[in-house]
Amino acid sequence: MLNRRSFMAAAGTSLGLTALGLPVQSLADAGLKLGKPEGFSFDSLIEQAKELARKPYHQENKLPKDVLERIDYDQHGKIIFNTDNALFKDGPGEFPVTFFHLGRYFQIPVHTHVLEKSGDEWAAKEIVYDPDYFSMPKDSPARELPKGAGFAGFRFQESRFGDQKKLDWHKNDWVAFLGASYFRAIGELYQYGLSARGIAMDVAMPNAAEEFPTFTHFYFEPPSAFANDHQVTVYALLEGPGITGAFKFIMQRTNKVLMDIDSHVFLRRDVGRLGFAPLTSMYWFSESVKQTAIDWRPEVHDSDGLALWTGNGEHIWRPLVNPPHTSASAFSDKAPRGFGLLQRDRNFDHYLDGVNYERRPSLWVEPVGDWGEGAVQLIEIPTDDEIHDNVVAFWVPSAPAQKGNAYHFQYKLHWSADEPYPTTLGRCVATRLGRGGQPGQPRPQGVRKFMVEFSGGPLKDIPFGVKPEVVLWSSSGHFSYVFAEAVPDGVPGHWRAQFDFTSDSPQPVDMRLYLKNGDQTLTETWLYQYHPF
Known part of the structure; x- marks a missing residue:
């Protein structure tokens, strides 16, 4: 590191x-x-x-x-x-x-x-x-x-x-x-x-x-x-x-x-x-997962996610994590169109620091010619401070x-400031984790609640009264309380997918999610690696 x-x-x-x-x-x-x-x-x-x-x-x-x-x-x-x-x-x-x-x-x-x-x-x-x-x-x-x-x-x-x-x-x-x-x-x-x-x-x-x-x-x-x-x-x-x-x-x-x-x-x-x-970048913590009182700032990171534009045209957003142990993820592809480590969160109030995390550049790789078959690999290394570069992404x-x-x-x-070829679909703007279960009831052990926010694209054109369908997949465990709702902030096209996840092993879990309306895909694909704790 x-x-x-x-x-x-x-x-x-x-x-x-x-x-x-x-x-x-x-x-x-x-x-x-x-x-x-x-x-x-x-x-x-x-x-x-x-x-x-x-x-x-x-x-x-x-x-x-x-x-x-x-x-x-x-x-x-x-x-x-x-x-x-x-x-x-x-x-x-x-x-x-x-x-x-x-x-x-x-x-x-x-x-x-x-x-x-x-x-x-x-x-x-x-x-x-x-x-x-x-x-x-x-x-x-x-x-x-x-x-x-x-x-x-x-x-x-x-x-x-x-x-x-x-x-x-x-x-x-x-x-x-x-x-x-x-x-x-x-x-x-x-x-x-x-x-x-x-x-x-x-x-x-x-x-x-x-x-x-x-x-x-x-x-x-x-x-x-x-x-x-x-x-x-x-x-x-x-x-x-x-x-x-x-x-x-x-x-x-x-x-x-x-x-x-x-x-x-x-x-x-x-x-x-x-x-x-x-x-090579640094990710310590964000709104997704933060230990209690680990630091006075709400977020500390140079990049908050890995973006992929695959050879078949899919746009993917993978939020970064600070894992309990070194983790390697591979995203197989053929003739990729691009990938990058991005800083999407540009709100100063989310950092409150004079070192300008909200202004850190995003970095996008645009292949020239056909790179053939391989994978974008993401390495995430645990860190307990901002002085270490603990994230690496590259083509293998x-x-x-x-x-x-x-x-x-x-x-x-x-x-x-942003990727040069952003998707026209709704983009993921936040990933939030909390305790699973329902308010006013005992919170079950081993259950984690997820809130994944999307904004823009065709989400702005959803007719009143229509809710997007949440398409979910995980490598293990099971989901409950799955639904989508408009974020109550009055911003058109700002939606969130909500679900509870129950893990059945201590091993990392890979997740995949996007929103659709009938046959229409509304958002980019959200990928996540969840480490049960």
């Missing part, structure tokens, strides 16, 4: 003008030191990853661990990158790049390179680490690191030209790559939250330790000096003991963040659970992941 808290002027000249024969400002003159040029192309990066996969894993010489350990949380907070040294601070393009420093919690160095074009060919020059890029105390242990140590990661700052909120690029960023293969972005609500990563390997496997491969090299492609597409392109080399890979990220910043990802990965070993387009192909296998997956990531 991951700890999530210890995780140039508009008229300026640019590298991108080289091929046009116009003046170029040297990055060295701007404060950055560069290495010697080496040829580069995405195809050659793919070949490099493929060749590395044929060889045993070799980690580069480690940096002095005692020095890194002394750069703790407090020391790391005092090391600030000087934006006068930002890559592309005078262009080309809108978005300067700044860098994260190494430390106790980010000990594996990454090497960053800027691309220069000469004719039709690209050349990569490494950006050589120098402590002078950063403001830090004179006695900071970071000054003891060797020359060229590398960086921990990087981020793209907001536009040099400002946006509709006139954000100062020196103080605001919109995408960050930091730690292993993790990266994250903000949505249109201007808030970070959950993360994505390049690959997931053996998450929550009983007989294997999870592996966290690392993006070891990044390559920044200078934007065209005349482009107005609000986008940047970055290439990355991935490597770990069991895997290698080459990635291309085309990232666009408008009112949300859209990423086009082209990934090629190669296995050095068999992998029990190989997850593509993995999403149906064929075994064996040594020597090669994979090519393309997809889009939508960092936004």
Whole structure:
């Protein structure tokens, strides 16, 4: 389980003008030191990853661990990158790049390179680490690191030209790559939250330790000096003991963040659970299940559910849970249309916290091309605090992941307030649990009452006096007191399904529910995993 808290002027000249024969400002003159040029192309990066996969894993010489350990949380907070040294601070393009420093919690160095074009060919020059890029105390242990140590990661700052909120690029960023293969972005609500990563390997496997491969090299492609597409392109080399890979990220910043990802990965070993387009989030508790007085806030989570749009067109909503033990759920599919971890609840009063949980982005994976057969898998890990990322979702192909296998997956990531292709049916807006039975009567043991709320879509057009039919299924146990009713709040199309559930074993129970009227399906499908207690 991951700890999530210890995780140039508009008229300026640019590298991108080289091929046009116009003046170029040297990055060295701007404060950055560069290495010697080496040829580069995405195809050659793919070949490099493929060749590395044929060889045993070799980690580069480690940096002095005692020095890194002394750069703790407090020391790391005092090391600030000087934006006068930002890559592309005078262009080309809108978005300067700044860098994260190494430390106790980010000990594996990454090497960053800027691309220069000469004719039709690209050349990569490494950006050589120098402590002078950063403001830090004179006695900071970071000054003891060797020359060229590398960086921990990087981020793209907001536009040099400002946006509709006139954000100062020196103080605001919109995408960050930091730690292993993790990266994250903000949505249109201007808030970070959950993360994505390049690959997931053996998450929550009983007989294997999870592996966290690392993006070891990044390559920044200078934007065209005349482009107005609000986008940047970055290439990355991935490597770990069991895997290698080459990635291309085309990232666009408008009112949300859209990423086009082209990934090629190669296995050095068999992998029990190989997850593509993995999403990582935090869910502690919500209105569904909350222990008495566990915390003063009504809800604490970065995401409240997993949304699925299946290959056959079904829209599914699976509320997240904080299980008593690590749980893995698989949703089999063929050629999925999309999936994502969403934050649907946008009401501040449901969180009452200044860390803006109500503004955390939703993250949607849109496959490009046919992904074939497999399953979206959801891993939920118990937690008793908000500092841990305890939820992971990803796509797992149906064929075994064996040594020597090669994979090519393309997809889009939508960092936004909502999923990009929402259903036209009624959407699930709340899941509430309570004691079963009827008011004024003894409450039976082992019986749980469920209230599942839906809103919108054809629910708004149900004739007066007509009640939807509740369609229910469970993997075990039985239902009673099943009916639907309009929520008495005066909001058209706001309905809830109510039922009591009696379990007949202590094992987790999978449930399925939707509302219909005759032959008409009224809502998306609600799935839930209930842990009897």
